[in-house]
Amino acid sequence: MKIVVTGSGGQLGSELCRQLGREAVGLDLPEFDLADRQGVLRHVANLRPDVVVNTAAYTRVDEAEGRPELARALNADGVAHLVEACRGLDCLLVQISTDYVFGGDVGRNIPYRETDATAPLSVYGHTKLAGERHAAAWTKHLIVRTSGLYGRAGQRGSGNFVQTILRLARAGQRLEVVDDQHCTPSYAPHVARAIRFLIETSARGTYHVVDAGETTWHGFAAEILRQTGLAAELVAISTARRGGAPRPRFSVLDTAAYHALPGAPPAVLWQASLGEYLSGEPATSDAVGVDPSMEP
Ligand SMILES: NC(=O)c1ccc[n+]([C@@H]2O[C@H](COP(=O)([O-])OP(=O)(O)OC[C@H]3O[C@@H](n4cnc5c(N)ncnc54)[C@H](OP(=O)(O)O)[C@@H]3O)[C@@H](O)[C@H]2O)c1
Structure with a gap:
């Protein structure tokens, strides 16, 4: 199989390419711009893949509030370009989406199933939902919603949440982290493995894929400090105090449909996943220029 990974x-795209090995053809800026319709059509037509996995997105959740046209050009229109390209080749489109398509039903505390009504709160969430709708208009689609991603690649120019906490803790800084957003931190290699499995089993439709369990960002930070033995002052703050784009108070995803598939890789608790990440994690002092506005 030839699998194009945008x-x-x-974080996720690099891990998918690593796991897929020679099956993967990676596309990214600056050679490939998802917002450029003609370029997208040309690249995909030239490669003639069996599958396109779209991990490219405008993931700066806070910035998207002030630049909705940029977020839409990528998260919504970019998916429409890929749909057009996939239709032309009759190939599968795997669209990666987010728990931030949920959250508007305030007070909810039951994990979301794939069939639950969406209600995004942020520009990012709205544009990702629009992207899902474009993808779903093509028969051969698979939508994979995930949450709280962290992976070895980090986020370019920023570093992921774990790297950020480690960097600040090692610098002796006081950590203020929100404790009123419940979700599941998810390790990119596990999500990539699930995407591979779903492609291999010819799954179609929408699936939720996250690590097991749930916590808040404050709980995640506390576990990072506990597992690394770092001492730092960790203070719980509210979403209102943090400011930025509105985010779900609760966006835990129910993965029962995915785990019911015969042969699906077993669920891994988020604490164990963190341990797996930390055990192979290089010294993080090189995580520079943290941009806390990126998802999460
Ligand atoms: N991160 C999370 O916590 C999270 C949670 C739930 C769902 N998701 C979804 O999961 C997917 C992967 O997230 P991630 O954390 O792996 O994101 P990421 O690390 O930010 O990677 C996105 C990649 O897309 C590239 N990109 C940006 N603009 C592009 C453009 N115009 N054309 C082509 N490529 C472009 C980025 O390049 P630059 O680095 O140069 O911008 C980056 O390499 C996304 O669809 C995201 O919405 C993420």
């Missing part, structure tokens, strides 16, 4: 320099 956003191949990102």
Whole structure:
């Protein structure tokens, strides 16, 4: 199989390419711009893939509030370009989406199923939902919603949440982290493995794929400090105090449909996933220029 992975320099895209090996053809900026319709059509037509996995996105959740046209050009229109390209080749489109398509039903505390009504709160969430709708208009589609991604690649120019916490803790800084957003931190290699499995089993439709369990960003930070033995002052703050784009208070995803598939890789608790990440994690002092506005 030839599998094109867009956003191949990102956290999930780089891991997918690593796991797929010679099956993967990675596309990313600057050679490939998802917002450029003609370029997308040309690249995909030239490669003639069996599958396109779209991990590229505008993931700066806070910035998207002030630049909705940029977020839409990538997260919504970019998916429409890929649909057009996939239709032309009759190939499968795997669209990666987010728990941030949920959250508007305030007070909810039951994990979301694939069939639950969406209700995004942010520009990012709205544009990702629009992207899902474009993808779903093509018969051969698979939508994979995930949450709280962290992976070896980090996020370019920023570093992921774990790297950020480690960097600040090692610098002796006081950590203020929100404790009123419940979700599941998910390790990119596990999500990539699930995407591979779904492609191999010819799954179609929408699936939720996250690690097991749930916590808040404050809980995640506390576990990072506990597992690394770092001492730092960790203070719980509210979403209102943090400011930025509105985010779900609760966006835990129910993965029962995915785990019911015969042969699906077993669920891994988020704490164990973090341990797996930390055990192979290089010294993080090189995580520079943290941009806290990126998802999460
Ligand atoms: N991160 C999370 O916590 C999270 C949670 C739920 C769902 N998701 C979804 O999961 C997917 C992967 O997320 P991720 O964390 O791996 O993202 P990421 O690390 O930010 O990677 C996205 C990749 O897309 C590239 N990209 C940006 N603009 C592009 C453009 N115009 N054309 C082509 N490529 C472009 C980025 O390049 P630059 O780095 O140069 O911008 C980057 O390499 C996304 O669809 C995201 O919405 C993420």
